[in-house]
Amino acid sequence: MREVALARSGLPLTASKGGVFVRDAGGKVLGAVGVAGEAGDYDEAFAVAGIEAAGFVADAG
Template identity: 70%
Template sequence: MTTLTLAQAQAIIVGALAAARSRAAQPLAIVVLDAGAHPVALAREDGATFFRHEIATAKATGALGMGADTRVLAQRAANNAAFFQAVAVTLGGRIAYSPGGVLVRDAAGAVIGAVGVSGDTGDCDEDCALAGIRAAGLGEQAA
């Protein structure tokens, strides 16, 4: 299995921020975690509110811990609210069911980390995360 490097994590952040600025997104916080949910890189744009990095971390951690992008988790939660509420309680609320948490995969398809983005709409956050992953030459989870 490949390890997510600092250089790759920084490339994800640069790519995500470039996508955000190209679409005039609200200021973002971006967190990149390795496969063990350890932080590799974090950025908070000027003007991003101080909870944004925690929300981004909850998105990335949730994707890793549940094995799916947070868009998928949100869809599953809508159909099984009791279970996903229990997950949130079990984790002390450290999971976010909103798009913007995306698994990062190596060329072989193995999960090597996750990126979480928070600051704009869930759709925008997710689009920026995906742009960052592509900019780093890595893959994301298939829908």
């Protein structure tokens, strides 16, 4: 799913840990959050925690 979204964007993007889609309760993608600065697994966990704290659904793929 992530690779398809990147390919369709037409932008020079790279998928990596720390980038997490933000979805609503119905599964619609609202945006994304990217975190960098620590090991990838930690970056992803921080992104997920923030998304969920804001009341949204995190999709780390």
